[in-house]
Amino acid sequence: MTTVVKLTANDVEIATRAAENFARIYYNAYDSDNRLNDVPQFYRPSSSLVWNGKPFQGADGVRELLEKMPVTKHEIQSLDCHPIPGTSPPSLLVSVSGSVVHGQGPSGNPAHTTPRNPEGHPRVFSQTFMLVPDPTAPATKPGELAKYYVSADAIRFVG
Numbered sequence: 001m002t003t004v005v006k007l008t009a010n011d012v013e014i015a016t017r018a019a020e021n022f023a024r025i026y027y028n029a030y031d032s033d034n035r036l037n038d039v040p041q042f043y044r045p046s047s048s049l050v051w052n053g054k055p056f057q058g059a060d061g062v063r064e065l066l067e068k069m070p071v072t073k074h075e076i077q078s079l080d081c082h083p084i085p086g087t088s089p090p091s092l093l094v095s096v097s098g099s100v101v102h103g104q105g106p107s108g109n110p111a112h113t114t115p116r117n118p119e120g121h122p123r124v125f126s127q128t129f130m131l132v133p134d135p136t137a138p139a140t141k142p143g144e145l146a147k148y149y150v151s152a153d154a155i156r157f158v159g
Contacts, residue, residue, distance in 0.1 A: 005085035012083060019081035019094045022131060022148060027074045036066055042150045049153040070103040075122075092131040092148065097158075099124050127155040 029038035040059035137147035
């Protein structure tokens, strides 16, 4: 017989706090000057990333993607978190949507840049993470949020 694990409202609240904390740290790192060092630390060799249909594997794959990308500025408009029962703490399915500007923004583009060029203009994106509790992280204290790594990540421009 299978044991049914029921989520409580408290489980959902704690998971949502963890997801909000993750998103704040992740996008701050992504938009920073040190992103080539900071962002890959969220991933493990087994992690997968699909960026607009193109697959990348592990922290090295993430670094490869970021090396080719201009500076970014993300603005998060919504975040939703679903704890996945089965482990304690649970894995988290996190959906984020917002807009991102690649490059310096329209005013930072060269004068010959056409208005149809996406660089420098906000683009709407949707990103979904599967966050898994990190067994290598130091143990959490009572009341402290669990530490997670990105097991899977899919991002797609939607606008």
